[in-house]
Amino acid sequence: MLGGVNVRAGIVVTGTEVLSGRIADQNGPWVSQRLLELGVDVAHITVCGDRPEDLAAQLRFLAGERVSLIVTTGGLGPTADDLTVETVADFCGRPLHVDPQLEARIGEIVARWQRARGTGGLDPEATRAGTRKQALVPEGAQSIPPVGTAPGVAIPAVADADAPVPAILILPGPPRELQGMWDGALAADPVAAAIAGRTEHRQETIRAFGLPESELAATLRAIERQIPGFDDLEITTCLRRGEVEIVTRFPATAADSYTSLAQALLSHHDTQIFSTDGATIDDQIAGLLQGRLIATAESCTGGLIAARLTDRPGSSDYVLGGAVPYANSVKSGVLDVPDTMIAEFGAVSEPVAAAMAEGALARFGADTAVSTSGVAGPGGGSPEKPVGTVCFGVAIAGRETLTRTLHLPGDRAAVRERSVTVSLHLLARELRRLG
Amino acid sequence: MLGGVNVRAGIVVTGTEVLSGRIADQNGPWVSQRLLELGVDVAHITVCGDRPEDLAAQLRFLAGERVSLIVTTGGLGPTADDLTVETVADFCGRPLHVDPQLEARIGEIVARWQRARGTGGLDPEATRAGTRKQALVPEGAQSIPPVGTAPGVAIPAVADADAPVPAILILPGPPRELQGMWDGALAADPVAAAIAGRTEHRQETIRAFGLPESELAATLRAIERQIPGFDDLEITTCLRRGEVEIVTRFPATAADSYTSLAQALLSHHDTQIFSTDGATIDDQIAGLLQGRLIATAESCTGGLIAARLTDRPGSSDYVLGGAVPYANSVKSGVLDVPDTMIAEFGAVSEPVAAAMAEGALARFGADTAVSTSGVAGPGGGSPEKPVGTVCFGVAIAGRETLTRTLHLPGDRAAVRERSVTVSLHLLARELRRLG
The missing domain is CATH 3.40.980.10 (MoaB/Mog-like domain)
Structure with missing residues (x-):
């Protein structure tokens, strides 16, 4: 090939x-x-x-x-x-x-x-x-x-x-x-x-978040004719946990073509590409958290963010821990989210997500916190907050707390998994802004 | 076949x-x-x-x-x-x-x-x-x-x-x-x-926990000759998350042979077989927790137990939430584990596992709690507490708290995953004793 x-x-x-x-x-x-x-x-x-x-x-x-x-x-x-x-x-x-x-x-x-x-x-x-x-x-x-x-x-x-x-x-x-x-x-x-007769190939990986596959395909079609030696690049794109992974295999002789490809992709999708060296978002988060202390406050993700962070050997250097305030009584009792706030805005709301993240900062003695509160389904949806509605919070000591609301597709497992990915990317963006 | x-x-x-x-x-x-x-x-x-x-x-x-x-x-x-x-x-x-x-x-x-x-x-x-x-x-x-x-x-x-x-x-x-x-x-x-000409088969699943595959193989060899029609049973055994799954496919005509097989397995491995109707431990836990309120306190499993419990639609009926007290400061600050206890016995100890589970009961207002504290590796092991040492606690309101210490094989991910399985089985056994 x-x-x-x-x-x-x-x-x-x-x-x-x-x-x-x-x-x-x-x-x-x-x-x-x-x-x-x-x-x-x-x-x-x-x-x-x-x-x-x-x-x-x-x-x-x-x-x-x-x-x-x-x-x-x-x-x-x-x-x-x-x-x-x-x-x-x-x-x-x-x-x-x-x-x-x-x-x-x-x-x-x-x-x-x-x-x-x-x-x-x-x-x-x-x-x-x-x-x-x-x-x-x-x-x-x-x-x-x-x-x-x-x-x-x-x-x-x-x-x-x-x-x-x-x-x-x-x-x-x-x-x-x-x-x-x-x-x-x-x-x-x-x-x-x-295997003695094999041709050595290089393989490079570019990762993007929030980039629809169709848009990437359109970009590839557009730049195909502009890059000499494009045909020597075996490009595979793959959607994975809400990220797009662009893996390119090529013989050493096509290194310049690959460099052109990478530059072209970056110029089209600068805000969405977060890694060109193969590093995963987990790798980047681990680097960004060095010298910091993080706590999590997860409702709809139910512990998946904490589990993902602590999946990594050595994560005890920067992970203090987390709370899974699944019931509203725990949101208020353990993370000090005001009951009145939950009553006014609902548990799935940006004010509550912010209060959860800030509560985690305070309760755990952390300087960084991330929170989720959402409707993972299949039940619990409403016309205003359908299944897939997830609110995120990122709290960093001394800064204003970031919140976002997204509508994520798929079933319960997909919404939960996608929420983890989103929260890691929001966290990484906030931490990069500190640097 | x-x-x-x-x-x-x-x-x-x-x-x-x-x-x-x-x-x-x-x-x-x-x-x-x-x-x-x-x-x-x-x-x-x-x-x-x-x-x-x-x-x-x-x-x-x-x-x-x-x-x-x-x-x-x-x-x-x-x-x-x-x-x-x-x-x-x-x-x-x-x-x-x-x-x-x-x-x-x-x-x-x-x-x-x-x-x-x-x-x-x-x-x-x-x-x-x-x-x-x-x-x-x-x-x-x-x-x-x-x-x-x-x-x-x-x-x-x-x-x-x-x-x-x-x-x-x-x-x-x-x-x-x-x-x-x-x-x-x-x-x-x-x-x-x-597919019109297919023979309809039945498929039945028996699940066991704590049963070495070699012991099961020995049992199967021993009972093979005692069961008429044994050869009509296609038996596959499979280790999965620390459990053994015994799946048998057979034509309707071999139903009696299957009944004999199931009885023979039960008589040999009564304490280890926990399901003969296909129900998983997750199914059983969901049933056992009806009418109860559970909280988790996870150190080495880092949120995986809470995530597993809340993976299930409707789990908000009985899951209050959980804590991931990864750092010792969180074990004491959030779950009220006495600092002196951690200093005396170490964080990975049965007294601390018990105190974590009891702390979760109290802090979350739960009647059921499960806890883990262990050395998932690759670092952190010692001659007394090598990598794979995990302490478990199950606290049920009004009863004495159960604790166990196990030495689990494998790498970090395997130790963590196996710990989740063990904790679910310990929890199920305690809840069954209430019934």
Whole structure:
């Protein structure tokens, strides 16, 4: 796609719980991002259940599509229904052998786990069988040291002109194990050889808030013809939590085109673009809050802002805490919002949002506070304040408190999530004005 | 897999942002769950980017796997890089025609949107071209009324013995639109015909807390031979937020086998199984809190418990609110935890967790409160209180406050999320004892 021929890969995610939609797959997106960073194009992600014939069909499909590398995730457990290694080995026509050293190593890990959990007596025969199964390595393949109990496997490509077999990298399903084994997997000869021919790409991210996708599309259409080498830029735009993320991948040779693109976007959408270096609003808030102390006062967001702020290691440096004054009695009792104010303007109003933020400043001894009060729905709307009406407050010690009212689209979860994003952006704007 | 031949389907998710791992796909899992509920087996989910040749390859693959129905999601926008309808029509060998009625209808919707957003003047020619594009329908196909601007398309299967073409249902990418169009899609003749031969299955869910997956696996191995018809039960177990979910699909004829399975599981894991009717812990908590008033006091969970409780419409009936006393000054200042207690036992201690919960009772005027104080990491651990140490409190007016200390595995996000689950289960157990 970009810069001529490139190394293409496919990802196979195994697991009935993913195929059936009961759990969201984390591995496909993670592996895809890592491969793209390396300059490998991901052509296909496929998901299959625990049926070996479906897994085999997906391997045949990807090999037929002439990908250079297949990465499989999951199906490496000790039990009989975990069949990835057997199925892949069969697909490659490589017999399986137990690696005695690996078997001993897995045995030690399992024994240590069982001691730690006090489950040592549990079915020792099944444990031995499971360990032996996990130590099976296809002929000619390289084993990748486990993080949990399941080692990975890297199988070299076979360059047959009629029916080439791509290199196959087999990784376990638990995301922590898979991610911990990634560097080891890349170092394995079969994988290194498969991606050797890749073209390194750069990837840059621009983030905007309050920019409709249609407006961005119009801008892109307008500047397309003005930028030499525009076609070398692979631009993906994506709406996410009320923000637009503009991700551009390009070969090093198109760096000037990218610079022109970024400048053009900035000149059209200066007020909406808040980040050109990949930093998220959370990153920026964390920077802006250094040396300050923040408290939150959340009604409709119910704790989501505090949770988002404290999601970050080290946030205790600047987060004092927050209140979730869901009931009006708590707005007045804990945050000193006057009952008369609530009676006069309603709980969802700018005066109340301001009083909540100012109450948080005072009660928590903070110098910065943010507040929300809104109708998240589905009930509680009125003609004057329909579902989606949310009032925001940002209080900074020694300054006038900022308030805003917005009408946010979507269901309860969407209104709440969007409210968090809005409050972070209002907060960031106010803090930037201090600088 | 179950009960002989069944109707199999494949799902194709399109979109570079999904393929590249930048956004998590919601449509594949959602469609998969709906199809499974209908008794349709989902054999494959595939993800492709915006390259029509990759989409065509996935369609060929699924047709070759002899699925009866393909559902595609995404790629129905008005712009030129949205190519799903064109690519599918080409795959089916069906020419495209503009449906004038549909064009008029989409035109009205777009005009209404533009008026509402005040973007009416924006590039009317591009708008017209986009509308015309979205009104393209393959010959012999049925259009599915849009929820947004993009109509769906249902194309009938072609029963060619050598190269059968499955029925193909094309749906838009925005989850709200896709979900809103689902019932209409099922009613379309090509879809109804494709899934007519399905075997209806029942699906039942049992949920347990504090049950290691290995122990459950051992139980299943032990009872396998004792239950007649065990093989007719398709059992999937899945660890999720510290809970184990045991989902069983089975044909109506295997109902007795399922009853035996459920009884056997209950007799082995009575204390750990908390739900056999599909109800989540959130459902149960909502029921148990009717007539009560709860407040939260969260340190390490930073607002996640309050957010989870208020995620539910109608939660204002029983949620008064909460405090996030992240800093010690807030624990004492807002929740009246004695400074001397924090100095003596440390903030992460059962006495402090108890005092936080009791402080929340008093300050919020609640009759029920739950608290957390822990070391979420990565910093802040000590030999006595390593990362993952979390203290919990449950205070109920008129009863002795319950406290617990647990050591939870995983990174910061995992410790926080697991802490929420634990606190909900502790709360539910205490509330059940009242009943």
